[in-house]
Amino acid sequence: MESEIRGWFTGRLPSGWFEGPPEIELDREEIAVFGTLPEPQGEGGEAERAALADGLIRRFREETRERRIEIAREAERKFQQKVSWGVVCGGEKVMFTTLSVPVMTRLRQSERQVLDTLVAAGVARSRSDALAWCVRLVGKNTDPWLAELRDALQHVDRVRSAGPDVNS
Template sequence: MITSEQREQLRGWFAGRLPDGLFEELAELTVDREEITVIGRIPGPRPAEGASAAEREAAVEGRIQEFRERTRDDRIAVARDAEHRFGRKVSWGVECEGRRALFTHVAAPVMTRLRQPERQVLDTLIAGGVARSRSDALAWCVRLVQRHTDDWLTELRESLEHVQRVRAQGPDGEPREDGSADGG
């Protein structure tokens, strides 16, 4: 977890370091131990008057793709400086006409690969004294899910056992002791 002052310094550094006009506005800047995610607002496209919803959505997708390609070199230069200064990887995203698109993510190993929002949950549990490490925090989350969804998990396990039985009866089922395939 970082302090409010550190978060403000990060936001200020990015506001000063981003090339003028890159974004209409720095919409969001989030940070954890591994990653800084920078999300900026970009201007929407101007589709023809009376354009359908599908046409407007395609125009937004096109605008996001155009922005990503056009600004790649600038974003790489800023990320390189930020990674050197703050010791964290930088991920980028945009908001355009209410749609959010993330270009890159860091998936940090914590017995599995988690994105920044999930890591922030674990870091909050650590900061709150609920867990000593991300591994402990993840185990705590699993226990909480187990406690509150026991019936659902039981049904899911039974379904998976059924899937395994059906799979074993198929043409690629496990071979029997006599060498033939178990499948009918």
């Protein structure tokens, strides 16, 4: 399914939007489409390059808004999942839209105390925000391991799909 979605977006997106094909990230609810914008070319230092990247990102977002909405609606009908958009520019990944999905979990007292400490310290507004902050922190600090785990899961999916059909 991922290769079908990647192929569809690669064929559907207007040429010239991105450098290379889009990057697609999937989960059960959402298709996130990322494109790489040209690297900012400035004579100044880091601050100027960061400002250039911010300007490129904002311009791309505004100039492509109508078309991205149109393409997202087509994809949502075709693949039955919400579509979100983002870009990579100047080494930074920026999301324009994203789906926020509630997730229920049961936590023991010691785990709730971690969340409550983050709320009390002003790191998060609520337990929900604190939990999201923790998940982002773990994701950021374990990227290589998570990438390896995702690769292994893709291999399992390929092997499973090549196996016998148990419904026949």
